[in-house]
Amino acid sequence: MDTKAFRALSYGVYVITSQVEGRPVGCVANSVMQITSSPATVAVSMNRDNFTHSALASTGVFAVNVLGEQSNPSLIGRFGFSSSRDTDKFTGVSYEEKQGVPVLHDSCAFLLCRVIDRMETSTHTVFLSEVIDAGVFPPAIAGDPMTYAYYHKVIKGTSPKNAPTYLPEEGEKKPEAGKTSSVRWVCSVCGYVYEGDPLPDGFVCPLCSAPAEKFTRQVG
Numbered sequence: 230m231d232t233k234a235f236r237a238l239s240y241g242v243y244v245i246t247s248q249v250e251g252r253p254v255g256c257v258a259n260s261v262m263q264i265t266s267s268p269a270t271v272a273v274s275m276n277r278d279n280f281t282h283s284a285l286a287s288t289g290v291f292a293v294n295v296l297g298e299q300s301n302p303s304l305i306g307r308f309g310f311s312s313s314r315d316t317d318k319f320t321g322v323s324y325e326e327k328q329g330v331p332v333l334h335d336s337c338a339f340l341l342c343r344v345i346d347r348m349e350t351s352t353h354t355v356f357l358s359e360v361i362d363a364g365v366f367p368p369a370i371a372g373d374p375m376t377y378a379y380y381h382k383v384i385k386g387t388s389p390k391n392a393p394t395y396l397p398e399e400g401e402k403k404p405e406a407g408k409t410s411s412v413r414w415v416c417s418v419c420g421y422v423y424e425g426d427p428l429p430d431g432f433v434c435p436l437c438s439a440p441a442e443k444f445t446r447q448v449g
Contacts, residue, residue, distance in 0.1 A: 240377035244308045245273060246324075246331045247284035247291040253319045253331040256281040257309035259377050261293055269360035271342060274353050280314040285356055289344040292330045297337040297371025302384050304335060306437030310419040327362060337374050338365045384421075384436070414444040 246255035260274035273293065275282045285291050296304065307318050323334040332339045342358035349355075412426035419437040423444065432441045 242296045242305065242375045242377060242380050244294040244296060244304060244333060244336070245275065245281055245285070245291055246294060246333065247281060247288055248329055248331065249280075249284045249287070249313075252317075253324070254281050254284050254313035255294075255308050255318055255331065256313065257305055258293075264357065269363070270345075271340060271358055271360060273342075273356045273358065275356065276353050278352075280312050282354060284313075285344060286347075286354070290328065290330055291342055291344075291356075291358075292327070292332050293340040293342060294333040294336040295338045295340075296335075296375045297373060298375050298379060298383075299370070299372030300335050300337075300375065302436050303438060304333070305380070305384070306419050306421075306434065310437045332364075334366070335371055336366060337368075337371045339363065411448070413447050415447055417443050417445055 240259040241261060243258045243261050244255050245258045246253060248254060256275070256279050258273060258275060262272045264270040264272055271293065273285075273291075275285065281291075304322070307322070311318065319331065324331045325334065326332070327339075327341055330341060332341070340360050341362035342356075343361050344356050344358045346357040347354050348357070411424065414423040414426075414428050415421070416423075416434045416437065416439050418439040419434060421434050421436045423432070426446070428441050428444060432444075433439065434443070
């Protein structure tokens with residue numbers, strides 16, 4: 230089975246936020262689906278290894294923050310490639326609370342949700358949830374909603390290993406016959422790709438803020 234076929238499906242890029250014992254938590258997700266419009270119902274798939282999963286399971290309330298093409302890419306690195314278990318992901322992030330749930334300002338829109346049912350798979354839980362509040366931010370803030378394709382092709386990011394759409398990385402590609410080899414630097418933390426050689430002095434990953442020593446040089 231060619232699992233790359235799943236990338237032909239449409240996805241967005243979202244930050245799922247909640248709270249545990251009074252502190253905000255969150256993680257990146259790309260599998261969010263509207264089930265019905267009346268009553269407004271959505272389904273969210275989340276890996277059970279994510280710390281945020283425990284917040285949804287225990288509190289039953291969370292927000293879907295829809296990232297835009299102009300949202301700061303560091304939000305993806307911050308919420309997608311570290312754990313709320315041992316990291317305060319909200320330090321320096323602008324947000325407000327709605328019914329105790331953090332809502333990010335640097336986004337296109339938000340959906341405040343309450344879990345009404347759940348389905349378990351071998352690795353993920355699908356939370357079926359009613360939308361109890363929603364809002365849209367001005368387009369000037371985050372631009373158009375970000376698609377997963379945009380994230381891969383323009384921001385050049387990879388999927389967190391706990392994401393439903395994660396695929397094992399392919400081996401290094403050899404240059405095609407007749408083509409000159411190119412050099413790229415790949416972040417070992419989040420997979421961001423910098424095209425060119427050498428890395429600029431003082432370079433840090435624009436997604437996860439990893440320093441230059443976390444990048445590996447690849448040719449081809």
